[in-house]
Amino acid sequence: MGDEHHLDLLWGRGAATGRGRPARTTREQVVAAGLARADAAGLEDLSMRAVAADLGVGVMALYTHVESREGLVALMIDAAFAEITGDLYPHPGEPWRDAAARQARALWELYARHPWILHHGSRLPMGPHVLGMEDAFFAPFLDIGLAPAETANAAIALRSLVTGLARDSTSEQDQVRRTGVGLAEYWSSINAVFWERYFEEERYPSMTRLWYEGGFESEDVLAEEGILERAVEAYLDGIAVRVHSGGSGQDAGVARRQGAPSRAGGPPPSPGGPR
Known part of the structure; x- marks a missing residue:
């Protein structure tokens, strides 16, 4: 073998x-x-x-x-990953959020071209281009004020976010092909009877509150169109809060200047790609 x-x-x-x-x-x-x-x-x-x-x-x-x-x-x-690694690193002068969002879009489009990668599983082969993708995803979060572990986690979580959304999107497309029923048609058939006949406001208080406060009035809450951008923007908003400079990325290298210890012995084991 x-x-x-x-x-x-x-x-x-x-x-x-x-x-x-x-x-x-x-x-x-x-x-x-x-x-x-x-x-x-x-x-x-x-x-x-x-x-x-x-x-x-x-x-x-x-x-x-x-x-x-x-x-x-x-x-x-x-x-397949070689298709995106050539232009995945941040461009000179590109804000870190713009670079991260551009990487997310590139990965999303890669999965759209090759959805079978998502069916292969979470353990990507440790090839040079898969590793190049992982390395590039760390780059936007370096030197913006995050601790080393926060930097690694931010990149891994962003890849996982994109991969999860892409997997859900691919699964939905597979269901449409199998059943011939689109997502809007599916929910319309449920909505016709469910909310009046089965939903109990006391049992689901959070959802009920959001409903009465207008949380579901916007039609794009669950719409697939633009869902990647909305999810990535919300995620990067959270990262920006944790950045010591307030999210501007201008206070480069703050962790090192504060005496953060370096770790010898080479890079850590790769997390193995998107999960």
């Missing part, structure tokens, strides 16, 4: 099992074919035989480049 983490494969220090004749394709072509198939039909339709057929080669030819389907999926995920 090969390395379950596929590190040699991802970092270009191994991969081939030596089985089969030399392939008529490159590893990049194999990964691209896998991406195209997963984008079109999901991971359920991905197999080494299917990818080989798409490329017009025998299945054994693929093993010159990748040792298993799981290894191919790892390469596909890392290749």
Whole structure:
């Protein structure tokens, strides 16, 4: 059994099992074919035989480049993240909030292009581009007045927020395809009877209070359109409160100037990508 983490494969220090004749394709072509198939039909339709057929080669030819389907999926995920890592770091002079919001949007759009990544699970392969995404997400929160642990948590939580919203959005799209019923139609069918027949104001006092105070009058409370921006803005508002400079990001390096101890021994273990 090969390395379950596929590190040699991802970092270009191994991969081939030596089985089969030399392939008529490159590893990049194999990964691209896998991406195209997963984008079109999901991971359920991905197999080494299917990818080989798409490329017009025998299945054994693929093993010159990748040792298993799981290894191919790892390469596909890392290749997908390469689409955004080239412009993910904060731009010169870009406010930290703008940079973080731009990163969130880039990750959201990546999941929209490759929703099968969300179905793969929370354990992303530790490839160079996945790691590049993680590293870039830490950057906006550095030197704005947060303690080191707060900086790490802020970036990890932002990725988790985006990933959770994207997973919910993908799940809803899957339900629409399966049932043929859209979200608005679904809630309309429930609202027609539920609130008058089943809802008890005394049992749900918080919801009742918000209703009478107008908390649900805006139609965009649960609307998918703009939900990412609203959620990220609210999250970054909370981070800004914790920033020693009041959220402006101008008091760079305050934690270091106050004598925060440095931690030797290299970077901590990666959290493994969005959860």
